[in-house]
Amino acid sequence: TMSSPLSFHHRVSSKSLSSFLFIAVLFVCLLYLSTTTKANASSAPITISSIKNSPYIGKIREILSDKLDALSWNEKHDSILTLLKLKQPLDTYKTQCQTLNEIETLDSLADVYHAVAVEVALKCSHSKHFDALVEKKVNQFFTQVAKDHGNASMQDYYYFARILILKNDLFKSFVAKHMADFKKVFSYLGQQDISNVADASYQIEAITALSKKLGGPKVDTVFDALFAASKYVSQVAHQINPNTSLKDVSLFARAANKLASMSKITSKFPKKVNEIMARILLNTNLTDAAHDPKSFVEHAFNQVDAIRALESSPIYTPVLIGDVQLDNEHHKLIVHARDISGNIPKDLKLKRAYSAANSKTYILEDEKLKVDHDNLVLDFSKDRNAVESFGAKVGEFIFEFATKDDYVVSRSVKFSTNVEVQSFEMLIYEKSQYPQVISRQPVQYPNEMPHITVETAQQFLEVQVSLSMKDASSPVTPQQVFIHFYPHFDSDFARGRTFKLKQSTLGTYALKLDLSKDDEDFRPIDGDYAVELIVGDSFLTQPIQWNVGQIRLSFSKEYEPTEEEKHWTVRPEIVHIFQPSEKRSHGIISLFFSGMVLVPLVAFVLYVLKISGRNMFAQLPSSPTFFFANVALQACIVAMIGVLILYFFSWRILTVLKCLLTLAVLAGFIGAYALRGVSTRRIERKAGAE
Template identity: 20%
Template structure:
């Protein structure tokens, strides 16, 4: 039990040691894209649509000037009519931002006030009406409004309604809405967690923003810390940043509003610690890792001291940097760098744990300690110990091979036939550490010099990381299509963490194959070329029997019917007794139709069509036959 408790404690500390920093920020590119979305909505000029005022609000948050502000105000004043509380609210907020001085007509004012006094008003309507009246300069009855909100929440206390209530509480005077602020912690625990990295409320970006911004506004109003931890603030920031590709005015406005709230409040400022655009990979030509420190809107946070707590290779846990201070980059505020290649890292992926400490203490910062960044270190490799030669296929002793130096090509043209084997040995060595390594992709390619036909083999390393390619000419003849001639031997080496992939022409070789099954059919030219066209061969129709057989079969099929007619004539069938009633005619016609249907099924109809018609004809035949039998039975009684 003690061991279990100790294990859980260590696990908790490990999570604490790796802060959940935002993995990105709202970049200049993101701002330009959303600005284009907002400006397009304004150019459309449809002020009665919600996108129009939302575009004004979005541009204002981005710090952009609204073109032709006077004309925009006139359009919104014209659209400031009707009884749609949502539209009236959005126009009033946009008008307030542009200082349009909107005036409400008598019917609009009555609609808004009725929404506040009606006992049937929803929390959403109370929110729209109260904030619209507030924007118009009307004074709100705080006590009555809080009472109406609490009554509405008793009917429907969804997180969306609670968010609306928080927004209303943040603009009311006095302490009447204190009870709503006390519900913050209960609401925050209802947020959905995604992958342990993000928090959101049901309803998406807009609902999550309404709740979150309402919490921070109430915290400012009542002078109390919001019931949100630094970790939760970082998770909310991660959620909004994951949605920064929104394409609508509504989503764009709520996204920018939320990120602005998380960048300017008095309680939590999530810190985005991100890699520079060219710093995800380091190599000999690009040895430095650059890190950017900012808030989620991409704004700098003042003077910082940044250090790399550790740089650990993922594969084996090898640490190359520890407690290393990063230097500020001249001319780029908030950007810091460290020369990672000076520590001579081996090839691989490294986790950099970074901590940013402000020179002037700021308790609001969240996620600035232990941020983990992934950097790929590339290494140069060289081919060493390369040997190539021809040996007898049945040779049991170790072969004597000729050395060949990379990147030179062997001057000697090799000769081999079906009695020989081609042996090629080599090692891949890290240029810095001089250690033998294994690459992810190592191939030996043989290409016919004239036809360019090629065949590729995989080279496998042994326990000492020495690669060996062994080609038995006789056993591989079929793979070459028996095509003798001059081939070029090439070595291909590639890996995600190798900075200098290798394509080395090692030597030329004359191969002489025996005849193989299939003749000397040439292999297709390079594997990447077009393939031969596939020609479909459909099944040939089966031959029909001779006409004599067909005629005989037809006569045999008709013979029972002919026998029946002959027996009727011999016995003397009483045709005059045939009942010429509607049911009798229907039955016999139906029966004949069924036999005719079977005939057509044999000739051309499929099973499904036959069953469909058989069902219709069979129902009529059954009903007529039943009626006919009943009539015959009655006639016999009389």
């Protein structure tokens, strides 16, 4: 049958519309897949294989083709060796061999090393001109170091060692000429004081490089240097942190590997450091340095160097554990983990899993993880304890994973939830041999309960609380559930009392309170008390502090302060009463009696001075020396009397004794001299009389 033109047009339009919709849906799907792929690529670990397939290689080749001659030897070294380590062809850059043959001078030992490394990487034929230039620079450094007793930077030591390793013929001739000095310089290298990551890395690389050439750890000098390097690597390892630069990570990873291959530092080296370095590498994005070619090639070299070092680490190949998820619907633990090579670590196992609230009871222990697509999965559906513990979706769980090197990595999964009070009831019991409930006060959260009165002497309270999750109405068991009483008539909250409710069943708490018992924290004073319910725990999104209402407590006896409170009560004001003065005689009478005492004393002193003075002066010799000695003796006697008078008024006994002792010694010497003069005068008189 012939169809009408209208129906034919209708079929064609429908067909075109279907085709258009199909193409549109296909385009949206492709767009989504491309977006997802990009997102996954950006979050995937950066490994050697991912760098090979990334635009980094093209960027490095672009820099080398455009600016090869303008680059420094350091930048040429980083670029060419990065491509070499990524196993890229280097035939295009063989022109640099001719540049090395024609080079006239190299400014520093660093330039010499980078040029030698480029020569070895490109497999250039030996050039006598370039070799002579290298030997001259190495001899200059060696002579200067030997002269300065090893005073050189660790970086220059590293360059010196690497040049000798790369230039084997130079090393043989050099050691043959300077063997004694060379060992001395090598010993200086092990004696350097190291304080930072870069210097420690350079020192370790220099020592390990030269140690192989000098005979290994069996040689005493080499053993001492390796021992020093092992000591420094353990100290400096603790300085590695998430803020460490990419260059320091590259240097340290490479140095630690070389040292571990020659000495037993595996047990001393903190494995956590390798994990930190691996995370630094994975968080480094070379696109940030793409605008600066020099910075880009340096970052690329350091990143590739560090990844290669960590991939072959004899200490610990880091395993990076990312997200840990609990799929309670299928009873599975899903772990996203990768090693530094970007592979799933098949030897990873779950060492233990436990609740943060109870670390002594393990929920899971020594479980093998299985590979499932891009993740590691543990099926715990047959473990009833794990199903119940994880199924509650409450609290924080700690998962400890062990690598094949027995290095433990911990991750936590925390479930936060809101809690509501399902029921609250306050019961009043009558005290008897068989207590019975005389009042029951249920309260619906968050309302307030009616005002009640409790005679604490004849009654006691019981509080019952039931808690559940806000959304699921499932019972929960927070660790902290308290009932708090504080007086309304006093703002001092220290006079209140907080009681911890005890868990009776799952999600239910209860406590019996006898408030009549004496308690140092709770003053039994009659009055209205506010009642608060406090619920808290680490898994709660928001704690509960509910003002339940007021309760009147009657203690039926007057409050008696405790001994401690009595000690701090206000005392009456202290009034100081001084002893009244004793009755004394009139001042005139006192002076009269003082005079009667002093007159005989003064008369005696005057008489002594008179007699002694007359006799002494009468018998003085004509010599002025003996005359002054007599006067000095009289002065000492007067001074002694003065000291005694001063002691009577104000001087202390120790001062008086010192002065009297000094005057007595002085008077003894002077008196002896004066008496000798008197004796001489008598002898002269007798001689004249005869």
